[in-house]
Amino acid sequence: MKGPVTIHLHRRKRGKKPSDPYPAPNFWIRLLDRTAIVAGFIGPIMTLPQIGEIYYFHNAAGVSALSWGAFAVLDLPFILYGFVHKNTLIKITYIGWLVANTAVAVGAIIYQ
Structure with missing residues (x-):
């Protein structure tokens, strides 16, 4: 006898559409894809001045360890999501x- 979970999984398989082609045929979607890739790399790099201020000058004034620690913890579900859905980006x-937020949080704890 099939349970409700098994029936649900089979219905999901039947209703699943193939993924969109990459690169997308539409110019604007290709532009959005490339912009997302660039933003994904630049975002964490933009935290380097904050990390440098903390570790080089030993100055964590005005930096909330709680906020940056929470940002680091909240990165974990997204990392798990990326592994589950096999999305390397x-x-x-x-x-x-996670590395950037953890570095700021640890530095804020050490140098406050």
């Missing part, structure tokens, strides 16, 4: 954010 982006 999400994995790389949020691992970068």
Whole structure:
């Protein structure tokens, strides 16, 4: 006898559409894809001045360890999502954010 979970999974399989082609045929979607890739790499890099201020000058004035620690913890579900859905862009982006946010949070704890 099939349970409700098994029936649900089979219905999901039947209703699943193939994924969109990459690169997309539409210019604007290709532009959006490329912009997302660039933003995924630049975002965590933009945290480097904050990390430098904390570790080079030993100055964490005005930096909330709680906020940056929370940002780091909230990166974990996105990393897990990237692994589950096999999306390398999400994995790389949020691992970068996790490293950057953790570095700021630890520095804020050490130098306050």
